[in-house]
Amino acid sequence: MANTKDVINGEEVTLEVKPGTNILELNKQLAEKNKQLLTKHNVKAIDIMGSIGAGKTSLIEQLVQKLKPKYKIAVLKGDLTTTIDAERVGRHGVQVLTINTGRECHLDANVVARAFERINLDEIDLLIIENVGNLICPAEFPLGTEKRVVVVSVTEGPYMILKHPFTFMNADVMVINKKDLAPIMKIDPKQLEGQVKEIKPDVKVAITNALTGDGVEELIKAMEL
């Protein structure tokens, strides 16, 4: 409840109200609700974040192919305006739902909660959520997933980890994608791995090529799936 303090100030009454409303906490509470709902239905959920063009969708295609025999999967895809990616993933025979955010730079717990109304959670046991391509904002908005994965690729240059430390602080697993291009880019993925471990020592790292599937098994292990 708000604390109030009345101050009489001439003709007007000044009132000091202390709402103490934490705007970011509201999302966290919704995320907690999502988590409880997923647990109730025995659904594991993974939030896949990462920069534009890092290879999030290609990785999800690989994950879906490899995990299909073991899990009943649904994929939620945050996308500003299109359904291009949803069609790509949908070809692998899993349920795909697009959340068109329009302008928003991230998914939040509220839009995910609304998307749950369109999925029968009793019919799935793994939910993969692809966040909007953005290395900054999604990290601030937990969705209620068990694990948070951040995907970067070597073509983004050698400094993307150092420049986005807060994003990696919120990650359980990090993927360094496009490993085949590392020599061309003159980047050592192991060096990137070292940098992320300095920011968050317990983060698990998978180095992948999402086009060939190289390293995807390690990623699955890192996600404990």
Next chain:
Amino acid sequence: MHELAMATQIVENVLEEAKRHDAKKVAEVHLTIGKMSFLGVDQIKFSYGILVKDTILEDSKLIVEEKDGKIECNNCGYKGTIEIKDDPAYHIPVPTLQCPKCGQTAKIVEGKECTITSIRILKQEDKNGCKQC
């Protein structure tokens, strides 16, 4: 990047609170923003200025206090400010969750908030006293 969305929620929350207290005008809004959040104070203020036009928040002062990040280590119990690694090899200072005492991963316990701590509202004094009579 999402400062406009956050500012919208701030303004909506303040308007709601003001309505609950029959405010005629809102004079001040005090906000605490954690340094571990992804919010830029200047951008929040800029968005706020646009959003309050033609509301009872117009002309109100937005006062922002920034709060430092604090971490806590579950392994050794360390609690303190977040450490910034300033390795000359990196050219940029990088904050880290590595516990300075034991090296394990610590948790952020403070500095991620965006809280409306208090608002000052103006009410027209009711000269007749009780509204019910």
